Amino acid sequence: MYRNHILFSIDDSSLKAGVKDVENIFKSELAKLNLLDEVNVLETGTLGFFGKGVCAKVYPENVIYANIKPADIPELISEHFLKGRILKRLVLQSKNTSQIDLNYSKRIVLEHSGIIDPENIDEYLGVGGYEAWEKALTSMSQDAIIKEVKDSGLRGRGGAGFPTGLKWSFTAPLKAPQKYFVINADEGEPGTYKDRLIMEGDPHKLLEGIMISSYAIGATKAYIYVRGEYKLSIERLNKAIKQAKEYGLIGKNIFDSGFDLEIGIKVGAGAYVCGEETALIESLEGNRGNPRVKPPFPGVEGVWQKPTVVNNVETIANIPSIIKNGAKWYSEFGTDEVNGTKVYTIMGDVEVPGLCEVDMGTTLREIIDNYGGGMKEGKKFKAALVGGAAGVFLPEKLLDAKMDYNSLKEYSAVLGSGAILVMDESADIVEMLGSILKFFKHESCGKCSPCPRGNEILNKIIKKIIAGKGKEEDLDTMINVAEAMAKTSLCALGQSPIMPIKTAINNFREEFLAKNKSKK
């Protein structure tokens, strides 16, 4: 029996900071003092913040240590693990708050991240994992599952916010020799990494969601399309799938129900457009990742022309909790109109960049102040780019707008990616828009004309403005071009530039005009 558990946060940022070395030194120091049978050294997913080096959480004291260097280990062990005194100088702190609010009590999809070892299926079982899968498979009909998901009000967390249960109900009744369920984990929106955190922190939760969802629509094959850069996610998902197979949670005739399910991983190759579901399906089939013309929609003709449901990682990570606790329980999260929680990643000029999972409808101000630790160095807020490149610039007057589909209305598509890039007064909105447009031009796939051609024009204009040679009517031209692209492009890539362009120009028009004057 252990008296302490120490969980090292393993994520991309801590791996770069050398967490593996720190962990090994930690273990060998413990061994020297004969403490290995008293202190359990474990690995877990992200603890919820970045740029703090090697971080670890210690139970039962529930202390988080940050920026642990190899040289700190002897002191840390002798103080905390030998003498039982918390080593204050290493405890995570921010200037504004003594303790960062990690909001565990209100989490759904990330409830176990930072608490369990994601590479150990037993720990997931220990926190009630796979109970929902048992329940769904042994006691619920497919219709009952879809009804529960519909009643919960769950909407897609990939961007468009389409009701998940409704999406399933189009595909479930179709008769086909094979149906597919696909997870879109090709998280390409710049600055977005919420899906990575879910896959790294609690891969079994995603798998459980996939199992239930596949069963609900009658798909016996499921794929996770994950972007190639997510090495740790891929590794952990592979391990999780292997463990689930060994435990008989997937495979043939699961729990004697007669239902078979296989889950496979497809690694993406880095194209932004493959986050679009039809391009993703093309890529999954081994073709060039070009979007398809809709209709037919993937729900009817998707992977290899078979009915296919494509859902986002975060959406499906909600499913186990909904099935286990019911739609009514789920509806207690969020606002009256929009249920559930949302995972955001906070970056830019804040004290503690990181992640948070909060109720739908939490305001931008609350997110920045409570979970981002406030503005960096007490500077003044200027704008937040919410939703990545295909996102919107929210000015100060929208700080108190509720972040949900209804309140953000035409901006609501940006909720999906959950990326919040906070900019202080020193930020240059025009340059920022310039780099976003450069990104779109680079990623445009060239299948339809409006998108590559339009992006070309937009780039020319923004370069002119940045060089101080723009005219006021250029701003209107940009909006007109982007609007034409939005109406005529095949997929979301060409339809997106209008969002950052319109919000940047409408909210910060004087900055665009000032570029002209300053360079003259």
Next chain:
Amino acid sequence: MKTLADLKKIREQAQKNMSLRESNNRIKIVIGMGTSGIAMGAREVMKTFLNELANRKIDDVLVTQTGEKGLSSMEPVVDIIEEGKPTITYGLVNSEKAKRIVSEHIVNGKVIEEFVVEAK
């Protein structure tokens, strides 16, 4: 390949192993692990507590450690903290006494007056 019953067993075992990471404990046993506490055998005492609790399958009691209290002559010192009751401090605890504390105080709720240093 596991059956549903196997999974249930695994789930229960894992829950037990992870109970440390929850905070719904009825009683907290805090062992003074300063230099003098350790010198007087606090580590042995703590192991005894952990083993006794594990043997008796008690999972709502948390064993943790703290620094020196200032009762060096009474080390090893053990605090028994229970909500709504005065904190009991036992002094000069050894493995034998630790076992009695578990059986009489933790299980039966009876304070062992002869070991008590202070109660407040």
